[in-house]
Amino acid sequence: MAKKIGLLPKLIIGIILGIVIGLISKSIEFYVIVKLFATFTGIFGNFLNFIIPFIILGFVAPGIADLGRGAGKLLGLTAAIAYISAVVAGVCAFIVGKTILPGIIKVGDLAEKAGPNLDPYFSIEMPPMMGVMTALVTAFVLGLGMANIKGKTLFEALSDFQNVVELVVRYVLIPLIPIHIAGTFAKLSASGEIFETIKTFSTVYLLIILLQIGYIVVQYTIASIISGKNPFKCIKNMLPAYFTALGTQSSAATIPVTLQSATKNGVSEDIVDFVIPLGATIHLAGDTITLVLSSMGVMLMAGQTPTIAMLLPFIFMLGVTMVAAPGIPGGGVYAALGLLKDMLGFTQPQRNLMIALHFAQDSFGTATNVTGDGAIAIMVDKLSKKKS
Template sequence: MSKGFRIGLLPRIGIAIVAGILIGLIAPDWLTRIFVTFNVVFGQFLSFAIPLIIVGLITPAIASLGRGAGKWLGITAGLAYLSTLFAGFLALLVGLVIYPYILSRGTVEDQGNPEDALLAPFFTIEMPPIFGVMTALILAFVLGVGLTITRGRTLFQAAIEFREIINKVISTIIIPLLPIYIFGIILNMTVAGEVFRVIGTFLSIIVVVFLLTLVVLLVQFSIAGAMNKTNPFTMLKTMLPAYATALGTSSSAATIPVTLRQAMKMGVSEPVASFVIPLCATVHLAGSTLKITSFALAIMYISGIPINIGLMVGFIFMLGITMVAAPGVPGGAIVAASGLLTSMLGFSEPEVGLMIATYIAIDSFGTATNVTGDGAIAAIVDKLSAGRFGTPQPVVLDPAEDSLDGREEA
């Protein structure tokens, strides 16, 4: 075993879920109160950090659109955003049609909040955020767009360095503590007698989400195939090694070499593939958006939260922007999206915790959808460029920053 080996995030989440169920069946009051206290404090810290995460990740992402490859960077990011929106709206439409038949409306609300069944924490620490989530989004847009216009080097460099700080906060504080937080959520649900019903409910949602990811890929490659006059199923078959690799790594960035190789085998020119594939590993998260929208709608349905179609449409548009900008570290997408879940959809702390747990539990399927769809976007950009793309410098990502497999260099 190498010196740098550690248990990955996904196994830790799995251990936390199982341990939460087992210990919850026999947990004494003092143990329950310890984890109630931790969840309250950690939840306060998340509330404080979310606006900073949004500003720190979205500002430099928008500012970077005015730099580097310029036109094709904007086109690629635009295609990624459209793909992300399609996935989100597909999840919304299917959820509105199917959920009434497979979920029981308001069952969690009828039986009470599971957190109410727990003892009070030993203490609480108030950590009010500097500003709200919507303020953070507006500030990020203003700063990001302003930097693309003024091209101010000093502020742009400050935004880049602030992003590094935020990435460190996520990777060294939030992500390592997530398993404990999720353990507390599951412990909470077990003590309240809710956990087995909720698990049964989400198993059916997981099946729906998996089927929807296949639909998204079929649509993406049908469009790419039509534009390139190529059989979409042949293109999709060529990209299967990237899909399989992402299932194992749960990392878009770590899968870049395989995705790049398969995209070129699919017929995408090397200049386009070497630029689009690394970029899409960061900005194209259709699978992640589909998962978040599907699970959020399911939680709203079983919790009795009113479902406003107009609000959900706005949520998907904002989620698409957040997904384009956010995922720089493991779990960064769902952590950044949790701000929208609370501010726009009115999610409580236990509901956000449940979202994080379910998102990470099937993270590999969303990631596999993301990277496979990157090949379709590369094929579309290759057709649009018609040889005029040139040889832009590829976007270089650090796979270690986006890996859930827990392996690091010694």
């Protein structure tokens, strides 16, 4: 039986195919294929906008209800640390981006360029049933309400709704993402913007990985201050989980190795068994770093200077969406698309670039997430013992 091609190779093929089609179209000044791609990406982008509130509602509401029904204070402590970790990761990413990105990205690199008419042949409007903020507030109200009532009917209904949304994401969105990205890069190369984009995002990509590794050190330094453990020894014990996550691109698939690695750090078995599976779902600090830094790069290239007043509210809300993001490939960026549109004003092509960059580094982001779960386990173990 032939081995199934993974999402990352498909994405890379889509990017290369899009660039080649765009360059050929530009050289012969024949843009029919590019405009067909643009038509598809426009329709697909509208469907993304339509489904985003459902993704938020379907995953956040049951997720909050599950948190309320679980192990009480211990679960709340773990969720709080995961949220703080995501926010701190976002703030660190903003500081690094504000310091470094303006020196490597010229403001308005793409905004000043004009190219041929590459508008789609037609579009199909799919207005969402509710805005992103409405979906978030509704999810909070429903989730908190379900956590405090005895009835199970609503929870089971929303769990079924969550399963429906997950099927849409898994069997519609993810398979079509490579084509969507191919259309984005075809348009970029046909308009003459591709090489500047690749140059810029390769630099941002390197910066993201370095910051993710640095943030792992920060997490274990804080854990060592709380617990008194050697941070570098703890990181060494977590390396099997880190490299397993690089290969699997899945926090859930890495759970068995993460459990073993966290146990080697002297964490209580009951804490490890509780925190590690939960952290695989709610702790996405690596994704937060990616989303903040890459969004700042996109803003600079579009001629907009990111400020703390713009990014700090985005980071706070991003922390919430990361805690409740769907546990599927690309779940972090899908959950954040609505925030990128409503809070940062990102256009559809800009959000397409965010999806491409996120998937390109997904292995490293996942590895950062699961390695950080080990640090959270150390903190929860120590703090819970103090309370006892």
